[in-house]
Amino acid sequence: MATRGLRPLRQLGQNFLAEPALATVIAHALPKAKTEPVQEIGPGLGALTRALLTIGHSVEAFEIDHGLISWLREEFEKEPRFQLIEGDALKTLPQHPPRAHVCGNLPYSISTPLLVQLALRSPPPEVIVVTLQKEVADRYLALTRTSEYGAVSVLLQSVFDIEKIRHLPPEVFYPRPQVDSAVLRLTRRPISLTDLEPFHAFVKKGFSQRRKKLRGLLSVDLDLRAEELNPSEWRTLYESTRRKV
Numbered sequence: 001m002a003t004r005g006l007r008p009l010r011q012l013g014q015n016f017l018a019e020p021a022l023a024t025v026i027a028h029a030l031p032k033a034k035t036e037p038v039q040e041i042g043p044g045l046g047a048l049t050r051a052l053l054t055i056g057h058s059v060e061a062f063e064i065d066h067g068l069i070s071w072l073r074e075e076f077e078k079e080p081r082f083q084l085i086e087g088d089a090l091k092t093l094p095q096h097p098p099r100a101h102v103c104g105n106l107p108y109s110i111s112t113p114l115l116v117q118l119a120l121r122s123p124p125p126e127v128i129v130v131t132l133q134k135e136v137a138d139r140y141l142a143l144t145r146t147s148e149y150g151a152v153s154v155l156l157q158s159v160f161d162i163e164k165i166r167h168l169p170p171e172v173f174y175p176r177p178q179v180d181s182a183v184l185r186l187t188r189r190p191i192s193l194t195d196l197e198p199f200h201a202f203v204k205k206g207f208s209q210r211r212k213k214l215r216g217l218l219s220v221d222l223d224l225r226a227e228e229l230n231p232s233e234w235r236t237l238y239e240s241t242r243r244k245v
Helices: 020-028 047-054 066-075 089-095 108-119 134-141 151-159 196-206 231-244
Strands: 038-041 059-063 082-086 101-105 127-133 160-168 181-188
Touching (some): 020 160, 038 089, 047 101, 059 066, 059 089, 066 082, 108 134, 127 134, 127 160, 134 151, 134 160, 134 181, 151 160, 151 231, 196 231
Parallel strands (some): 038 059, 038 101, 059 082, 101 127
Antiparallel strands (some): 127 181
């Protein structure tokens, strides 16, 4: 980065994975390579990209940083299995076909909107492997009746089985973040759900005022708060209101 006059951009939340061995571990968390490429969000300096290519994947990478885009094009110019797509992944990803496998080291600002977008795709990815700030990962894994549990927890746990692959300390990144990180694997559940966008809107309304009972927020006769229902119970409640319409 120094030789090219590049530096991590705080506004993009850039913290680059600096341990190639860990990149290999993360790459192996995805299933074996398919004929279609893995979509990698924010390849950065290419640590995970190299690991994916080494174990046989092709990569469709989405990068917004113009300095890194130039470097990545040169670094992988002789690699036919690498395709680089420029721009904000939140805007460019919907313009490309859904892929079965998605991965990336996600900055705080993009993690939730991106994973919500992927969950609402038709179809959602079969497997997503992402590195996130630990507090964000905890929110996605949260159990009922906890402060971390919310509408995003309900949506992601409705669509995916979520598991924590490993903890990552600050020192494996450059620059070092002030928080710990975690690698999550989200595997699409075998149950095919429909009406996910209105379902997500319904759940968000239920969580809009956490202290209120649901009977005061939704058209339901239920003397419980949003955090007391697990994802399956939320789905049952939503479908019961649809039958009344």
